[in-house]
Amino acid sequence: MSQALTLARPYARAVFAIARDANALPAWSDALTFAARIAADPQMLAVLGNPKLTSADAIALLSPQGGTETFGNFLSLLFDNRRLPLLPEIAGQVDAMRFEADRVVKAKVTTAAALPASELDAIKAALTRRFGREVEVETAIDESLIGGALIDAGDVVIDGTLKGKLDRLQAALAH
Structure with a gap:
């Protein structure tokens, strides 16, 4: 690749x-x-x-x-x-x-269930503040995440999912 x-x-x-x-x-x-x-x-x-x-x-x-x-x-x-x-x-x-030229960040928000428009707007506003650029959001649903959201915006990945938290807790307990 x-x-x-x-x-x-x-x-x-x-x-x-x-x-x-x-x-x-x-x-x-x-x-x-x-x-x-x-x-x-x-x-x-x-x-x-x-x-x-x-x-x-x-x-x-x-x-x-x-x-x-x-x-x-x-x-x-x-x-x-x-x-x-x-x-x-x-x-x-x-x-x-x-x-990059248009100063737009493309972000993919993956959740366990469909997000209401107000929550999606809040996520978009938070990402706009964080990157200082316009954000174009694409959504996806992955029921295995249990809850929360996984945000993939280029080089930045924010894992706020319950599955991710459980995985990190399991790893911490194993060590």
């Missing part, structure tokens, strides 16, 4: 620079997300690795409706360098650069 990230980094930086200079980051991000979803599918990965597949066919498969010529050229470059499988990593890195 780290090799894929390393190989994807120069492409992601180049795409980010092109999209930023053209003032088209959202469009490029959407196009990359579309292509990455297709490239991440195991069946499509086999199709993309087929030696009979032409560059034009790959571009047609991976380009969203109304994709730009520049995006098609980018896909052609990836095809020629046999880097189409890196699309998910490239898309992830471009999104991370975009959020």
Whole structure:
């Protein structure tokens, strides 16, 4: 995985620079997300690795409706360098650069049950104060957490779940 990230980094930086200079980051991000979803599918990965597949066919498969010529050229470059499988990593890195440039922190809040909007707003406000940036919150439900919340915001993970507390208590008692 780290090799894929390393190989994807120069492409992601180049795409980010092109999209930023053209003032088209959202469009490029959407196009990359579309292509990455297709490239991440195991069946499509086999199709993309087929030696009979032409560059034009790959571009047609991976380009969203109304994709730009520049995006098609980018896909052609990836095809020629046999880097189409890196699309998910490239898309992830471009999104991370975009959020950094927009000063947005992407956070995932996982709870045992769905949170009321007021609690989610309170968590978002607390994260905004902590990071000094706008926070985009994604929610998930994992019933095994028992209660509380697990917040994953990039390099910061806050485990306030009952399961996490029980695990830490068990570890403390074992030592």
